Amino acid sequence: MSKLHLVGIGPGSRENLTFKARKTAETSDIIIGSRRALELFSDVEAEKLELGVSNMDEMLKVAVSKACEGKSVALLSTGDPGFSGLLKPILKLAGELDLEVVPGVSSVQFCAAKLNISWDEANIITMHGKGISKEILKMLANGKPTIILPNKTIEEIIRFLIENGVDTERKVAVCEKMSYPDERIKKTILKKLLNEKFGYMCVLVIY
Numbered sequence: 001m002s003k004l005h006l007v008g009i010g011p012g013s014r015e016n017l018t019f020k021a022r023k024t025a026e027t028s029d030i031i032i033g034s035r036r037a038l039e040l041f042s043d044v045e046a047e048k049l050e051l052g053v054s055n056m057d058e059m060l061k062v063a064v065s066k067a068c069e070g071k072s073v074a075l076l077s078t079g080d081p082g083f084s085g086l087l088k089p090i091l092k093l094a095g096e097l098d099l100e101v102v103p104g105v106s107s108v109q110f111c112a113a114k115l116n117i118s119w120d121e122a123n124i125i126t127m128h129g130k131g132i133s134k135e136i137l138k139m140l141a142n143g144k145p146t147i148i149l150p151n152k153t154i155e156e157i158i159r160f161l162i163e164n165g166v167d168t169e170r171k172v173a174v175c176e177k178m179s180y181p182d183e184r185i186k187k188t189i190l191k192k193l194l195n196e197k198f199g200y201m202c203v204l205v206i207y
Helices: 019-026 035-041 056-068 087-094 107-114 135-140 155-163 190-195
Strands: 003-008 030-033 047-050 072-077 099-102 123-126 146-149 171-176 184-189 202-206
Touching: 003 019, 003 056, 003 087, 019 072, 019 099, 030 035, 030 056, 035 047, 035 072, 047 056, 056 072, 056 087, 087 099, 107 146, 107 171, 107 202, 123 135, 135 146, 135 155, 155 190, 171 190, 184 190
Parallel strands: 003 072, 003 099, 030 047, 030 072, 123 146
Antiparallel strands: 146 202, 171 184, 171 202
C-alpha cells in the first residue's frame, strides 16, 4: 500500500530506535535517509537511497514521488521529525499523500534526560536554518534553563552571548554525540567554552 512514513530515528544509536520505527523500516519498499541513518537499518532488505545536505530537496521530492507511484517509503529523520526535523519541508510537498509521522526521541529530550532537566520548564530554542536572534537574551533572563539546538557549531552562539553581556561565569553544559560510544557531556562555565571544540552533533544548555 502506498504511503510515506516520516520516521524519527532518535539521537543516533540503534538502541534508541523505537519498536515502531524499526517495524516501519522493515515493511517499507524504499528507505531514504542520511548515511548515518541508513546504517541503523543495514540489515533491512529494502532499496536504500542516501540523502545529504547537497541533495536534500531532490531526495524529499523523490520520497513523495515514489510514494505516489505506489511504493511504501520510509523517510528517516534524525531525532523527532517534528522538532527541527523533516516534517516541515515534507508537508509542503506531500499534498494529499497519505503521510504517517513516526515520532522519535529528539536530541533536546535526550540531553534533558542526561542532565536531569525537567524540560517542560525549560526554554527550548532551535537554530536550525536560522540566525541568532536577540530573543535568546530575553529567555536567558527568565531564570529557566535554556536548551539550544545549534545550527552548526556552538562557537558562534558563545561569542554572541559574551558580546551581548551575558555573565561569562554562567553555568553551561554541552551534550555531544549523544547515544554514541564517544558521547561527551561537558559541564563548565560560559567563558571556558571558548577554549573547547565541539562538532555539529551537540546541544548547548545554559543554566
